Amino acid sequence: MGWEEIAADKRQRIEKSIPAEWRVDVKSIVGPDEVSFMDVPVKSGLLTPEELAITGSSAVELVTKLAKGELKSVDVTLAFCKRAALAHQAVNCVLEFFPELALAQAKELDEYYQQHKTTVGPLHGLPISLKDQLRVKGLETSMGYVAWLGKYDKEDSVLTALLRKAGAVFYVKTSVPQSLMVCETINNVIGRTLNPRNKNWSCGGSSGGEGAIVGFRGAVIGVGTDIGGSIRVPSAFNFLYGIRPSHGRMPYAKMANSMEGQETVHSVVGPLAHSADDLKLFVTSVLQQEPWMYDSKVIPMPWRQAEEDIITSKLQSGAGGLTLGFFNCDGNVLPHPPILRGIDMVVLALKDNGHTVVPWQPYKHGYAVDLIQKIYSSDGGQDIFSVLKESGEPAIPNIKDLVNPSYPKLDMNEIWEVQRQKWIYQMEYLEQWRQREADLGREIDAFIAPITPTAAVRHNQFKYYGYASAINLLDWTSVVVPVTFADKAVDKKNTDFKPLTEIDGVVQAEYDPDAYHGAPVAVQIVGKKLSEERTLAIAKEIGRLLGNELTP
Amino acid sequence: MGWEEIAADKRQRIEKSIPAEWRVDVKSIVGPDEVSFMDVPVKSGLLTPEELAITGSSAVELVTKLAKGELKSVDVTLAFCKRAALAHQAVNCVLEFFPELALAQAKELDEYYQQHKTTVGPLHGLPISLKDQLRVKGLETSMGYVAWLGKYDKEDSVLTALLRKAGAVFYVKTSVPQSLMVCETINNVIGRTLNPRNKNWSCGGSSGGEGAIVGFRGAVIGVGTDIGGSIRVPSAFNFLYGIRPSHGRMPYAKMANSMEGQETVHSVVGPLAHSADDLKLFVTSVLQQEPWMYDSKVIPMPWRQAEEDIITSKLQSGAGGLTLGFFNCDGNVLPHPPILRGIDMVVLALKDNGHTVVPWQPYKHGYAVDLIQKIYSSDGGQDIFSVLKESGEPAIPNIKDLVNPSYPKLDMNEIWEVQRQKWIYQMEYLEQWRQREADLGREIDAFIAPITPTAAVRHNQFKYYGYASAINLLDWTSVVVPVTFADKAVDKKNTDFKPLTEIDGVVQAEYDPDAYHGAPVAVQIVGKKLSEERTLAIAKEIGRLLGNELTP
Secondary structure (H helix, E strand, C coil): CCHHHHHHHHHHHHHHHCCHHHCCCHHHHCCCCCCCCCCHHHHHCCCCHHHHHHHCCCHHHHHHHHHHCCCCHHHHHHHHHHHHHHHHHHHCCEEEECHHHHHHHHHHHHHHHHHHCCCCCCCCCCEEEEECCCCCCCCECCCCCHHHCCCECCCCCHHHHHHHHCCCEEEEEECCCCCCCCCCCEECCCEECEECCEEEEECCCCCHHHHHHHHCCCCCEEEEEECCCCCHHHHHHCCCEEEECCCCCCCCCCCCCCCCCCCCCCCEEEEEECCHHHHHHHHHHHHHCCHHHCCCCCCCCCCCHHHHHHHHHHHHCCCCCCEEEECCCCCCCCCCHHHHHHHHHHHHHHHHCCCEEEECCCCCHHHHHHHHHHHHCCCCCHHHHHHHHHHCCCCCHHHHHCCCCCCCCCEHHHHHHHHHHHHHHHHHHHHHHHHHHHHHCCCCCEEEEECCCCCCCECCCCCCCHHHHHHHHHCCEEEEEEEEECCCCCCCCCCCCCCCCHHHHHHHHCCCHHHHCCCEEEEEEEECCCCHHHHHHHHHHHHHHHCCCCCC | CCHHHHHHHHHHHHHHHCCHHHCCCHHHHCCCCCCCCCCHHHHHCCCCHHHHHHHCCCHHHHHHHHHHCCCCHHHHHHHHHHHHHHHHHHHCCEEEECHHHHHHHHHHHHHHHHHHCCCCCCCCCCEEEEECCCCCCCCECCCCCHHHCCCECCCCCHHHHHHHHCCCEEEEEECCCCCCCCCCCEECCCEECEECCEEEEECCCCCHHHHHHHHCCCCCEEEEEECCCCCHHHHHHCCCEEEECCCCCCCCCCCCCCCCCCCCCCCEEEEEECCHHHHHHHHHHHHHCCHHHCCCCCCCCCCCHHHHHHHHHHHHCCCCCCEEEECCCCCCCCCCHHHHHHHHHHHHHHHHCCCEEEECCCCCHHHHHHHHHHHHCCCCCHHHHHHHHHHCCCCCHHHHHCCCCCCCCCEHHHHHHHHHHHHHHHHHHHHHHHHHHHHHCCCCCEEEEECCCCCCCECCCCCCCHHHHHHHHHCCEEEEEEEEECCCCCCCCCCCCCCCCHHHHHHHHCCCHHHHCCCEEEEEEEECCCCHHHHHHHHHHHHHHHCCCCCC
16 A cells, blocks of 8 residues: 555544544534634534533543542543544544543443542543553554554553553544654644644644644643643643653653654653643642653652642742743744733733742853754654655655754764753753842742744744743753733734844744734743742742633 | 873872872882782871871761861861872872862861851861862863873862862862773873772772772772762772762763763762761762752752661561562673672671562673663764874773774664663563562562672773673662672682683683682662662661671
C-alpha cells in the first residue's frame, strides 16, 4: 500500500470507531458562515442534560463525586466519549478512539467501588485524554506518522500505567503535527485539527488535539508534552490552563517521541485543563504513584505541600503578598495588541489586589532562542526525515521552521559546546534573578510573560516560538493562564510599528483585528526549575483575580 | 617554552610554595627498603603534639570545637598546611599549595568569631582540600594539563564559593591524572602521586591527590569528582569513605573538566573523608547554602532528614533492621581474594547483627560497562587530545583504557541511540529492584558490591573500571566504606581460576599476595538515585559494625 492508502485506511478506522448513533451532521448545526463549533454539544442533542453537566464540570468535582459514589464512572465516561465523538466530527482531533474499552474499564472501576466502597486511587473513574505519544497497550501510537501506523503497543507508557493505577479511564488519543516540532496540528494521516472556537484558527500544537478536545470539553484533562511550547500553545489557543513541569518531575518513559534519546533539551509531559486546581489534581495524583520507581529520569520528589503553602501564606498575609516580574516583549518579536492588553490586564489585576508587580528585563532571550534552535536541528533533521522516507509521505509545510535540514548536523564536540553554553546561560539568568531580588529587597516569586506573540493564530501563521522555547532552554516551570479574548473594538492595529527583527515584521503584519476577534489570549507564569507547587499556586491566584479559575 | 620547561617551572613554583622550615628529608625518615610514608608526620617532628591531634581529628570534632571557640582556625589551618606540605614531599600530590592565603582566610574567620561570637557557617574555620578541577579565584587550575598552566582563575567555582560561604578554608589543590579519565594519578606536570601506605601502590584516581592527602591526614575532607569511579577508587585505595552523589545534588558549575558540556553521563562532585559522618557534614553544609540558586543543574532538594530517619528507625527497630543485597562478581571480572574476603566480612558483620543480607544478581553489568565506554569515547578523544596537542605534551600511558581514539566518534543520531539505551537500561534495573523486593516481600535498602577488583593496585595495573562505571551509568548514589587490608596469610592466590573474560584473566594474573599485603580493601554501598541520606546512613552503620566509623 502507498502512504495515501495507509492513511485513508486509518481515517476509515477512526470513522468506524464512532458508533453510528453518535454521528451527527455538523454542517447542519454549524452553517457555512459560522465559524465556531462550541455550540455543537448542546445543539446536536446527543448529550443528555446530565451528560452536558458532567462534561461541564471540573475534574476536581468529578473525582469528588465519583469517590462519594454520587457519580458512576460509566456515566462520566459515556458522557465524555459522546462529547469526544462530537469533537472529532467538528474539529478533526482524534487519532485513536476506543469507547468500548473505556466503558469496560469504567465498569470495572464501578464494580470495584461497589465492592470495596472505596476508590482505587485519586483519579478513580475519571476519563483522561492522551496525546498520541502515550502508549496504551493494544492500541496504535502513530504520532501522525504514516510509517508508524499498524504497529500495536505491547505495553503502556509509564505515565499511562500510573494514571491507570490512579484510577483514570482512557478513551481517546488525539492528533499531533507530523514530527511534533510544529505549534499547529496537521499531519498526513487525518489532516488538520481546527480550533473549536473558530475554524479559521489553529488549535495550537504539538498537543493541539488535546487543546481542541479539552477546549471543546470532550475531555476534562488532557495530557500533552512540551519541548518548545507544545503544552502551552494549545492551552493558550483554547483558553485553557496548562503546565510545563520542569524535566524530571513527570514520567516520560516509554512514550513515543521524535528525536528519541535527545537529551540536550528534554521534552516534558504535563496536563492541559480548565483550571489550575485540575492541573494540580493531575500532578499530585501522578506523584502519589511514585513515578521515580519506574522512570529513572524522574526525581524522587513528592508533592511538596510546604512549597505551595509559602505562596498561600503570602496571599493570606494580605496586601503586597506576591512579588512578580512581567514583560510584554522579549526583544525579538513584539506581540500583537491583544496579547499586550492581556499582559496589562494581569498586571493591573495583581496591582489592584495589592501585589507587587515589577518590570522584568528578559535576559538574552534572543540568544536562548538561537541556541535552542540549534538543538532542535542538531541532527540536521535526520531522525524526522528518515521516518517520512519510510512511508514516502511528504513533510507538512511548516516543518522546516524548527527542524531545518539546511542547518548543519552538529558533531559531538559541537553539541558539547552547545550544552556548555546552555548551562552558562541558565546560570547567568539565575544570577539576574538573584540580582533583581537583591535590588528589590524581596523574593521574586515568578514572572509573567507572553506565551505566543499572537492570540489563537490563523492557520499556517505560527511563526515565532521564542516566548515558549526560551523557557524550555531554561527548564523553568511554566503555567499558562487564560486571560481574555481579542477584541477588534480595542485591539487596534499598531500603525506606527517599527520591526525589531525581520520575523517581528512578519508577525506584526499578520495582525488583523477582524480575523482575531474573539481569539483566546493567555499569559504564562514562569517560576524557577522544579517550582510546580509554587507556580501552580500563583497561576491559580491570577486566574481567580481574572475570574477565570473555575474551581474554588 | 616547550612543554617540559613549562612543567618544570610549575614544579619549581610548587616547591617554592612550601616554606623552607616545612621542608624535610623524607629519604632520611623512610629508608630505601621501607614502603610506607604513614609515619612521616610523627617522625619528622614538624608537627607539634597539638597539631598531630588536630590533624588526627574528625571534621565533625573540629567544626564543633571551632564553633565553641575551643580551637582557632589559624591553628587548625596551620596544622593541616604543615601536614599537607609533608604529604607532598612524601607522595607528590599537590598542584597548588597556598598556605599564606589559607592562614589569612583563617585569621579573618577567627576575627569574625571573636567579634560576633558565632560562626559564618557550618564549616567555620575548617580547612578543606580541593581536587585541581575546582577553581579558586586568583589561582591556577591546570588539571594536570601543561597547556592550562599559567592561566589564573577570575572567579571561584560555585562549590568553592559555597564552601567558602559555609566557612571552609582553602590551602591546597591536589593532583589528577592527565585528562581525569584514568583511575591512577599521573601527569606530565608533577609525575605520579604515590599511595602513602605503600609507594608501590597507586593512590587511585582521578581524585588521587585527594585520596593521598586525606589518607595521609594532610586533609580531613577532600573534594573529588567521579564519572567512572574517580571519587570511589581513591577512597577505596586509601582506606577512606567517599560518596558519589547522584547528579544534581552537588554543584559542579564553573569547575574545570574534561569533555566539558558532555551530559550523557554527568561527572559528579563529592567528598572523601575518614568517616560517613564527615561526608554528611560536607553534604549538609553545602545543601544549606542552597546550591540550586547558583548552579542550574542542581535540584532544589535540601537535606531530607526524614529519609535518613527511615534508616535510623530500621536500625533502632532491632533485629532484621536493614535489608541489603550483595554480590562479589559482576560477571565480567572476578575480584582478587582480598576483595572477596572484604565482601564476606561485610555480609557477615551485617548478618551477625541481625540484618537481612541476600544475594544480588548484577543486572547486565557487562552491557552497562560497554555502553558507558562508548560514551567516554564518544568524541573519539578529540577534546582530550586537542588539549595535549596545544602544549605538545605526550599522553600518559594508560589514557587509552577509557578514552580510546580508535573508538569511532559518534554522530548525533548515534549518541541519541546510546542515550535511549541508557534510559532503558536504568529502567530495567529499577524493574529488577522492584521485582526482587516483591519476591522478598520487603524493601531492599541498598546493595553491597566491590568498587574495584583489586585492593590498592600496583602502579600501571588499573585495568577494569566496570564495578565503578556501571553505577555511574545508573546514576545511583554510592558510598565507599573501608573494610580491611589484604593479608597474604589468608588471601591466597586462586589456583583453579578460570577467566570469565580476557580482562578477567589479566586482572587475576596480576594478583600477588606479597605485593598486596596490607593494601586497603573497600566496598561500595549502592542506593537508588538521589538516596544520599539513606545510603550515607547505611554506610555509617556498616562502618560502625566493622569498627571503621570513627565518630559516634
